[in-house]
Amino acid sequence: MLLSDYLKIGEPLENIGVFDPILDKDNAFFINIQRLKETTTPEFEGSYKRINDFFRKIIKLLNRAEQKNIKDTCFRAAFEIFKFSEVNGICLGFGEKAPGSGFGPKISKMVLETAYDIVKAGIEDPEFFQLLPLFQDNVGPDRLSDMIATLILPDIQAYTERVNQQLGITINNYPDKLFHNGLLCNPVKGYEILLLPTEILHKLPVAKSWEEIDSVIVENNTIRAMMNNEVAEEWTQWAATDRKYYLREKIFKDSEKCKQVIEAYREEKLDAYNPEEQIDYFLAKLWQRIEKSGISWLSKYEDKEIDSKAASLEILNLFKNWVEYNRGWEVILSAGTQKREKIVQRVIHLSGIAYIQANNLSLSCEADEGRGPVDFKISRGQDITVIEVKLSSNGQYMHGYDTQVEEYAKAEQTDNMIYVLVDVGNPVKVKKLLDRYNRDIDEGKKVPEVIMIDSTSKESASIT
Missing domain, CATH: 3.40.580 (ECO RI Endonuclease; Chain A)
Structure with missing residues (x-):
């Protein structure tokens, strides 16, 4: 069930660039930070800065920490604010995690321990957090999307409120629908429906995470150039955890190599993605058109x-x-x-x-x-x-x-x-x-x- 079908509003969502989510299952897309850099949607124009400002705060705390241990005051302070639950209302991901799981304490601590080593190696560029799925175990683009959604939640809420007013998605116009805090609720899952502009979304890899990162290595000339021939030949035989370990220890904890990767990442441009390239979403929209055709x-x-x-x-x-x-x-x-x-x-x-x-x-x-x-x-x-x-x-x-x-x-x-x-x-x-x-x-x-x-x-x- 698409949101547009639930509200019987036809195509106004698509016409103004709003993602029309399937309500009874998660949509296999994620918020892409590189697309946030390019956004023209007013509510999200400051989102990229908001994200990097948060990571700069984490970097400052880790810089002041004397050890990567919760007993250290600064490390603990970083740990206390490094908390990200799944933002359920955006209907993104694969539905394989329990609602609200996002980053649990164990994963947060692992990420901060890695980040501590990277920061102590002399890296203060907040973008390395955006590359977590490349080198951090148990972190794929869906968890990264949860993290980003948590950080820009005020922007998402503001955007949802504006679109709802623009399209008349209000309790007065839909008295038979459930609303909470002025926002329409998902009839299947119960929580408030949060809207996103299609322009900031991108596809999740078929592997459902970046644990299988062969394609990342193949496509990233900067990283590939740093791998010696022996590693390159053995790469496909390594387990996912071994690959991430190599990238973490040999590239991201090496200040010069890490800076090169970040610089290359900053220069990358990611074209807008059409959600209908994803087969399940394409079929949902196709079926909607077939039904409307009579x-x-x-x-x-x-x-x-x-x-x-x-x-x-x-x-x-x-x-x-x-x-x-x-x-x-x-x-x-x-x-x-x-x-x-x-x-x-x-x-x-x-x-x-x-x-x-x-x-x-x-x-x-x-x-x-x-x-x-x-x-x-x-x-x-x-x-x-x-x-x-x-x-x-x-x-x-x-x-x-x-x-x-x-x-x-x-x-x-x-x-x-x-x-x-x-x-x-x-x-x-x-x-x-x-x-x-x-x-x-x-x-x-x-x-x-x-x-x-x-x-x-x-x-x-x-x-x-």
Whole structure:
């Protein structure tokens, strides 16, 4: 459930650059400090300075400390203010930590002990705190985002209040919704909804943290240049903790190397990120547009129970109709080549859910019964149909037809097989599959039912 759906307000949030969060799960983005440097949103123009001022205060205390121990007065003072809980209302992260966990005492102490060594090595640049996920165990970009959100919480609240007033998100306009301290509450999670400008957000890495930091090393010329050849060759064999240890001890605690890394970091520019590049968020927004378009995916049979294969064919034909006649092909072709097949699978899944529930069937995605995961399994008891979906750009498209779908059917002990080929512009491959299919039919072979879906670019039907 997107916030815009909950309020039934259409697209005003996007039109003024406000992130439209999914309310019933965490959104896999984080507040990026480099984007805060570039922000043009009034409430956040002082946020970057606010963050660095805080870290400068920590650095001063650690500089005065004589030992990295809670018994030391200055170290303890730093520890007392280095506390960051998860700011739940912004709906960001992966939901894997307990609410409000953020930085616990143990992690805070570990970070400050590392920071103490870096400061004592002569580094007083507050930006090294922004690079914590590179070298500090148990700190990924989601925890860093929690830290930043805590520090700029007054700015987030001010921004939320202004947007709420601008769009009329008030208790007077929404008397049936729950508000607290003048702010709308999340109907699923209960806490106040805090809004953010899309321009300050960026993606979380697929690994969900920077513990797998091969890509950081590959992309960061400054750090890579500091690693000797032996380390570079062994790097991929090291555990994540070993990699962070190396960066912490050999680079960030070396004042000259640390200064070079910070200087390179200061000069980096990070382009704005489109949240719809993240597949789950893209699908949430896509589904919202499909529903608003009036396209109906739902058929219910009152007088009889439809069998699994007939249901499968109807769902797939609804999807085929959307792709070929409702410009669904634009959605598929506009996605990056690595995401297209996953998007196709997810849209079929989403389009089938309501249908399946209405007709007392079961839908499983990537169900694995021992021969690998089949894309879809639609069933009612022992009435089972398996569906394999491939794009024509997939090099394994013939293997899917020849072998995969039949192996999945054997594992499920069913003869009901459907093979879907989505053509994204590979006519030679399409012809090869159809020729094979027709030959198999002529020879009386047991074959899956084949559905071809044309997802190639199409000319407008309008006359200019």
